[in-house]
Amino acid sequence: MTTLPTPAGSTAHTVPDGTNYAAQVVDAVKVYGAGATEVRALDGVSVGFPVGQFTAIMGPSGSGKSTLMHCAAGLDTLTSGSAFIADTELSALDDRRLTLLRRERVGFVFQAFNLLPTLTVAENISLPLDLAGQRADPDWLESLIDVVGLGGRLRHRPSELSGGQQQRVAVARALASRPDVVFADEPTGNLDSRSGEEVLGLLGRAVRTMARTVVMVTHDPVAAAHADEVIMLADGRLVDRMPNPTAERVLDRLKAFDRSTEAARAVAS
């Protein structure tokens, strides 16, 4: 395995207990709609994503996972509360500075890969740097391409790659600017289990050998077991944290949610 140089220039939000957070939300509330159609997608969530940690966000459908990720990443705004990337509070930024922050300090991996079909693998990987007008650090890019194992495919277009290979390109692209944090939204949702394992292994290596921070939303207990910690949401609230998760423990916890939801419904009816 290639060991990459530790990236420089990363900042972090240090809280009084000394933890450095690459991203954090404090008292996060997100309300969609109003009146009879009001939905409290986040209902007072405070959670930090420590620097150099791989965190998985789990919870039943509709529990607020995507909303939390989008608000933490500056893709959506909170109704109240604060969101930070490192030590930058997102609500203090105008649209232009928020766009720059997302481009330069946040990496994204989506379920549908979202590569540009007309660009080659190499061009897709360096796209965030090109957009930001930054020069690529050749050592970093070379190491990145080595780690994702696509050195022989750099001139190929995404349509010439398997789904797993495309998602590995997307992970490399997310890491290209050495962001403070990579947010991955169901990154293995479109992949078979073997390709999914490769992508999860790559995200894990980004944390363990490249000193990156990864936050991943997933429904899959096997995927979540790759993380250092799982946080669980239910009804827009943070209800549990599980360090050093295993697929079995995550599955048991999710089953307990299902049982308590069924019990609550039975009481209500």
Ligand SMILES: Nc1ncnc2c1ncn2[C@@H]1O[C@H](COP(=O)(O)OP(=O)(O)OP(=O)(O)O)[C@@H](O)[C@H]1O
């Ligand atoms: N744009 C929106 N307008 C109105 N309600 C929304 C909107 N986006 C999300 N919601 C609601 O907010 C709640 C949380 O949604 P969210 O997508 O964050 O949940 P999730 O845990 O990611 O769900 P899933 O696992 O099904 O993707 C849900 O009740 C959802 O219907």
